[in-house]
Every structure is written in C-alpha cells, then in structure tokens.
Amino acid sequence: MKKILYILIFMIGIIKVNAFDLTENFYYDTKVQNMYITKVKGDLKKNGAPFMLHKSNGDLVYCIEPFLYLDSSDYQGYYGFNDLFNISEETINKMNIIAHYGYGYEGHTDLKWYGITQYLIWEALPLDDIYFTDSYNGNKIIAYQDELKEMRTLIDSYNILPSFNDEYNVEQDTTLRITDSNNVLNNYDIIADNMDIKKEDNNLIINNLQEGTYKIEFIKKDNSKNYELYYNKKGQDVLFPGKINDIKKVITINVKKGRLNVTKHDYETDKARGKLTFENAKYGIFDLDDNLIKELTLNNLASSTTELKFGKYYLKELEAPIGYLKNDQKYYFEINFDNSNINLDVYDNIISKNVVIYKLYGNKKSAIYSYEKDALFELYDEDNNLIGTYKTDENGIINLNLVYGRYTLHQVSTKEGYDKVDDYIIEVKDDKDEIIKLYDYETIVDVPNTYKDDID
Numbered sequence: 001m002k003k004i005l006y007i008l009i010f011m012i013g014i015i016k017v018n019a020f021d022l023t024e025n026f027y028y029d030t031k032v033q034n035m036y037i038t039k040v041k042g043d044l045k046k047n048g049a050p051f052m053l054h055k056s057n058g059d060l061v062y063c064i065e066p067f068l069y070l071d072s073s074d075y076q077g078y079y080g081f082n083d084l085f086n087i088s089e090e091t092i093n094k095m096n097i098i099a100h101y102g103y104g105y106e107g108h109t110d111l112k113w114y115g116i117t118q119y120l121i122w123e124a125l126p127l128d129d130i131y132f133t134d135s136y137n138g139n140k141i142i143a144y145q146d147e148l149k150e151m152r153t154l155i156d157s158y159n160i161l162p163s164f165n166d167e168y169n170v171e172q173d174t175t176l177r178i179t180d181s182n183n184v185l186n187n188y189d190i191i192a193d194n195m196d197i198k199k200e201d202n203n204l205i206i207n208n209l210q211e212g213t214y215k216i217e218f219i220k221k222d223n224s225k226n227y228e229l230y231y232n233k234k235g236q237d238v239l240f241p242g243k244i245n246d247i248k249k250v251i252t253i254n255v256k257k258g259r260l261n262v263t264k265h266d267y268e269t270d271k272a273r274g275k276l277t278f279e280n281a282k283y284g285i286f287d288l289d290d291n292l293i294k295e296l297t298l299n300n301l302a303s304s305t306t307e308l309k310f311g312k313y314y315l316k317e318l319e320a321p322i323g324y325l326k327n328d329q330k331y332y333f334e335i336n337f338d339n340s341n342i343n344l345d346v347y348d349n350i351i352s353k354n355v356v357i358y359k360l361y362g363n364k365k366s367a368i369y370s371y372e373k374d375a376l377f378e379l380y381d382e383d384n385n386l387i388g389t390y391k392t393d394e395n396g397i398i399n400l401n402l403v404y405g406r407y408t409l410h411q412v413s414t415k416e417g418y419d420k421v422d423d424y425i426i427e428v429k430d431d432k433d434e435i436i437k438l439y440d441y442e443t444i445v446d447v448p449n450t451y452k453d454d455i456d
Contacts, residue, residue: 020076020077020078020231021077021078021079022076022077022079022228023074023075023076023077024055024056024074024075024077024230025055025056025072025074025075026053026054026055026056026061026070026075026230026238027053027054027056027070028051028052028053028054028070029051029052029054030051030052030111031049031050031051031052032049032050032051032052032111032112032114032115033049033111035049035050035112035115035132035143035144036048036049036132036133036134036135036136036137036138037049037050037115037118037119037122037130037131037132037133038129038130038131038132038133038140039066039067039122039127039129039130040127040128040129040130041066041067041126041127041128042128044067046066046067047133047136047137047138048136049115049136050114050115050118050119052111052114053070053238055240059240060103060104060114061230061238061239061240061241062095062099062117062118062121062238062239062241063118063121063122063236063237063238063239064085064087064095064121064122064125064229064236064237064238064239065235065236065237065238066122066125066127066130066236067236068234068235068236068237069235069236070235070236071232071234071235071236072235073232073234073235075230075231075232075235075238076230076231076232077228077229077230077231077240078228078229078230078231079226079227079228080226080227080229081229082229082231084229084231085229085231085237087125091124091125092227092229092239093244093245094124094155095121095124095239095241096227096239096241096242096243096244097155097158097244098117098120098121098124098151098155099117099121099239099241100158100222100241100244101151101154101155101158102114102116102117102120102151103116103117105154112144112147113147116144116147116148116151117151119132119144119148120148120151120152120155121239132144157182157183157184157187158187158220158244158247159247160182160184161182161184161218161247161249162180162182162184162185162188162204162218162249163179163180163181163182164178164180164204164218164249164251165178165251166250166251166252167251167252167253167254168251168252168253168254169254169256169337170209170253170254170255170256170337171209171255171256171257171258171309171310171337172209172210172211172255172256172257173208173209173210173257174209175205175206175207175208175209176204176205176206176209176253177203177204177205177206178203178204179202179203179204180202180203180204183202185199185202185203185204185218186199186202187220188218188219188220188249189218189219189220189221190204190216190217190218190219191216191217191219192214192215192216192217193214194214195209195214195216196208197216206253209253209255210255211255211256211257212255213252213253213254213255214252214253214255215250215251215252215253216250216251216253217248217249217250218248218249218250218251219246219247219248220246220247220248221246222243222244222245222246224241224242224243225242225243226242226243227239227240227241227242227243228240228242254337256337256340257307257340258307258308258309258310258311258335258340258341258342259305259306259307259308259335259340259341259342260285260296260305260306260307260308260313260315260333260335260342260344261303261304261305261341261342261343261344262283262296262298262303262304262305262306262315262344262346263302263303263343263344263345263346264278264281264298264302264303264321264345264346264347264348265302265345265346265347265348266324266347266348266349266350267347267348267349268349268350271302272302272321272323273323273350273403273404274381274405276321276322276323276324276350276404277300277302277321277322278298278302278321278324278348279298279299279300279302279321280297280298280319280321281297281298281302281317281319281320281321281324281348282295282296282297282298282317282318282319283295283296283297283298283304283315283316283317283318283346284315284316284317284318285306285308285313285314285315286313286314286315286316287311287312287313288312288313288314293308293313294306294308295318298321308335309335310335310336310337310340311334311335312332312333312334313332313333313334313335314330314331314332314333315330315331315333315344315346316328316329316330316331317329317346317348320348321348322404323350323351323403323404323405324348324349324350324351324404325348325349325350325351325431326348327346327347327348327349329346331344331346350403350404351403351404351428351429351430351431352401352402352403352404352428352431353401353402353428353430353431353432353433353434354399354400354401354433354434355399355400355401355402355426355428355433355434355435355436356397356398356399356400356433356434356435356436357377357392357397357398357399357400357409357436357437357438358371358396358397358435358436358437358438359371359372359375359392359396359397359398359438359440360372360396360437360438360439360440361414361415361418361439361440361441362439362440362441362442363441363442364439364441364442369439370396371392371395371396371397372392372396372414372415372440373392373393373394373395373396374391374392374413375391375392375396375411375413375414375415375440376389376390376391376411376412376413377389377390377391377392377398377409377410377411377412378390378409378410378412379400379407379408379409379410380407380408380410381405381406381407382405382406382407382408384408387407389412402426402428403428404428404429405427405428406425406426406427406428407425407426407427407428408423408424408425408426409423409424409425409426410423411423411438411440414440415440417442417443418440418441418442418443419440419441419442419443420440421438421439421440424436424438
C-alpha cells in the first residue's frame with residue numbers, strides 16, 4: 001500500500017503546469033511621424049520613433065520594456081497582475097490609467113497621442129531620464145508640453161472623488177443643489193433610485209425630495225476586460241490595457257418634513273369634562289411677523305397633526321370648544337431638521353362662575369323678609385345626578401362654584417310654616433358671577449267659615 005502511495009506522489013510531482021494564460025504574436029505598423037524619444041537608465045540608452053504596436057487581431061498595445069525590441073516568437077500572456085515583470089501593481093495600474101486617457105480617448109485621435117501615451121507609460125518606470133529629440137539620436141528638445149500637461153491632469157484626476165459631503169440633511173420638497181469643487185463630477189456615473197436627479201455642469205441637482213433616507217452612488221466604472229501582460233525572454237514586454245479598479249463614492253441624503261402635533265387638555269382634569277369635548281376647537285399657526293400661516297381644527301381625540309415648513313412659529317387659539325374659555329396664550333415653537341416633529345400640549349379652562357344663593361323667608365304682602373339659616377338644598381346636574389347637598393349659613397347664604405352646564409337646585413327643608421321654593425334652574429354659559437335670591441313665603445291656611453245666621 002505504501003509503494004502505491006509513493007508512486008502516486010511521484011507522478012503528481014512531475015506533472016507540468018502551464019503558468020501563463022494565453023499566447024500571442026505582435027506586430028508594428030504605423031510610425032508616429034516627427035516624434036523621437038530617448039530613454040536612459042544607468043548605462044542603457046535608447047532612442048527611436050514610436051511605432052503603433054498591435055496584437056495579432058489588430059488591438060493596440062503598449063511597450064513596457066523600453067530597452068528591447070519586439071521579438072518575433074510567441075509571447076506568454078497573463079490576465080491581470082503578475083510579478084514576473086518586476087513592475088509593481090501600483091505602476092501597472094498607473095500605466096492602465098495612462099492608456100485609458102491616451103490614444104483614442106475623447107479628443108485624442110491624432111496619431112501623436114499614441115506616442116505621448118507610450119512616452120508617459122515609459123516615464124512611469126524607474127528610468128533615470130526620458131525626453132524628446134529633434135531627430136533620430138538627435139538633440140534633446142522640449143516638446144508636446146501642452147499635451148503632456150493635459151494627460152497628466154486627466155491621470156491625476158482619475159482617483160479624485162467629487163467633493164461632496166458624506167451626508168446631507170434636508171427638508172422635504174426642497175431642491176438640493178451641491179457643487180463639486182474638485183470638478184470631476186462628469187467623470188462619474190450616478191446610481192440613485194427613485195430620485196429626480198440631474199447633473200448640470202459641475203453641480204448635482206436633486207428635486208422633489210420626499211421624507212426618507214436615500215443613497216447616491218458615484219461610480220467611475222470600467223466595464224472592459226482585465227488588462228493583459230505579455231512576457232518574452234528576449235523581446236520587450238507588452239501591456240494590453242484593460243479594466244481599472246472601480247472608484248466609488250456614496251453619499252446619504254436624509255429628508256424630513258416638519259410636523260406639528262397638537263393635543264388639548266383641561267387645565268384641571270386633563271380630559272374634557274362630562275359631556276364636553278375638545279372637538280372643533282380651532283387654532284391658528286402664525287409666523288413671527290404675526291401672519292396667519294395655517295388654521296387647524298381638533299378632531300374628536302382632542303388632537304390635530306399638520307405639516308409645516310421648517311421655521312419659527314407660534315400657535316394661538318382662534319375658537320374655543322363649547323364649554324371652555326378661549327385661551328389667548330401664544331405657544332412658540334421652531335421646526336428644523338433636528339426637531340422636525342413638534343408636540344404641543346395646549347390647555348383651556350372650562351367656563352365656570354361663582355353662584356351666590358341668598359335664602360330668605362317672610363310675608364309676601366308685607367315684603368318683610370329675614371335671611372334663613374340651615375335651609376337645606378340639593379343640587380342635580382342635567383342628567384339628574386346628585387352633585388351635593390348644601391345648607392345656608394347664618395346669613396342665609398350658599399356659595400357655589402359651578403362649571404359649564406345646566407343644574408337644578410331643589411329645596412329639601414325650610415322653616416315650619418313656610419313653603420319651599422320651586423326647583424330652580426341654574427345655567428352656566430359664561431364666567432360672569434351670578435346672585436340668586438330665593439324666597440320662602442308663609443304658608444296660607446284655609447280658615448273654615450264659622451259664621452251662623454239668626455236661624456242657625
């Protein structure tokens with residue numbers, strides 16, 4: 001059993017694995033006219049005109065080995081980064097970005113841009129020097145400065161994100177307009193669901209924002225295939241430009257709308273008393289210049305909710321509910337993003353009045369009366385519920401404090417020889433004090449006729 005295992009291990013160990021992904025042939029064709037480039041590193045120095053370099057299918061590629069010529073034999077290709085080329089991944093990524101903005105990019109269709117792109121790719125390598133010459137092995141010259149500046153600006157801007165904040169807090173139904181001070185907004189695609197959003201120059205404009213939290217993604221997305229690196233032991237190494245890592249920025253927009261929630265209370269009992277209700281009480285919302293902004297009416301739950309723009313306001317009662325006094329207090333409040341949902345408790349006093357009852361007794365004809373002490377009365381509400389019993393004091397007085405409603409005052413006892421008053425109706429509809437005088441009159445007794453004439 002061990003011998004078989006050793007044989008299997010030996011067989012697996014000698015299996016040859018191809019480390020490269022593909023093979024390819026390359027060729028030169030068109031020369032970039034009137035452009036000569038010298039590369040220098042240590043004792044190595046090479047000058048020449050750039051020629052357009054192609055894969056066998058015609059795709060453009062770039063040289064990443066500045067001191068060797070193209071070899072005619074097959075090249076070994078690799079998808080993505082490979083340390084076989086002794087070039088850092090960071091440098092390869094930069095070369096990719098250079099190629100992205102180089103020949104074929106918007107406005108870069110002249111053949112010179114291929115040579116400028118190749119120049120910048122070589123410049124990204126650790127050379128001692130690189131420069132243009134006026135001819136083959138000619139004198140060093142300063143050339144293509146505007147083109148190089150334009151390319152370098154584009155390359156430097158590739159990783160620059162829009163200057164937007166990570167988060168914005170705004171009010172509903174407003175327009176959010178934010179400016180990208182880095183001037184790179186047009187380089188990004190925007191992904192935003194359910195938002196009215198558009199780009200205008202270097203501004204992002206978002207309209208009709210509704211309450212909620214939204215995410216906006218800014219993506220510089222490269223949908224191309226992976227870049228390819230081609231290696232040859234004898235010839236120059238080659239880069240076929242391809243996918244660059246996606247660059248993304250996400251911002252959050254928090255949208256709130258202002259709300260005012262009003263709940264009404266009785267100052268003493270919290271809820272409306274008895275059969276009374278706070279329904280239909282009316283309030284006005286005013287700005288600080290005393291302009292009426294909105295009216296609201298309370299529902300049968302003694303509350304109301306209304307939407308308001310952010311700002312400073314006060315609430316004031318316009319019309320009190322039945323049975324209550326109008327409260328002229330101003331309730332000041334401010335609605336903003338941090339305090340977008342305002343709860344206000346408002347209060348009213350029930351209508352009440354002091355009722356003073358004077359109880360007197362005497363003779364109606366003579367109109368001579370005295371104040372009656374200890375006269376007993378019962379007080380009933382409109383549903384005939386007994387509220388309480390009361391006796392007149394030594395001055396014949398009963399002091400009552402009654403709230404809004406209709407009451408019946410019923411006399412229970414009186415002095416002997418006097419009639420009790422009829423039930424008396426007291427109605428409390430305002431807060432004006434009231435004085436009531438009640439009179440017990442002497443009882444009239446029918447005396448029998450005892451007169452006899454001469455006959456009987």
